[in-house]
Amino acid sequence: MSGTAETFRCMACGHEYQEGVESGEDKERSCPKCRSNSIRHMKAKAPPAKAVPPGAREPQTPRSDNDG
Ligand SMILES: [Zn+2]
Numbered sequence: 349m350s351g352t353a354e355t356f357r358c359m360a361c362g363h364e365y366q367e368g369v370e371s372g373e374d375k376e377r378s379c380p381k382c383r384s385n386s387i388r389h390m391k392a393k394a395p396p397a398k399a400v401p402p403g404a405r406e407p408q409t410p411r412s413d414n415d416g
Contacts, residue, residue, distance in 0.1 A: 360384035 351370040357363070358379035365380055377387040 355390040357388045357390050358382060358384055359386035359388055364390070 351368045351373075353366045354369045355364060355366050356377060358365075358381065360379060361382045361384065363379055363381040367377070376385060378385050379387060
């Protein structure tokens with residue numbers, strides 16, 4: 349494994365982008381758009397809750413392990 353893609357946001361222009369980061373690294377970053385170094389690391393969180401009532405789950409679909 350070589351890191352994971354994290355989301356960053358530029359505080360200067362508001363540009364959001366993803367970049368692969370190593371575990372535990374904290375190197376300086378710069379906005380690929382405006383070159384500003386005011387980059388904030390966006391925490392990976394679950395997407396906004398949809399209008400799906402609890403209990404309305406999707407039916408289980410058969411997994412195809414042979415797909416890859
Ligand atoms: Zn920027």
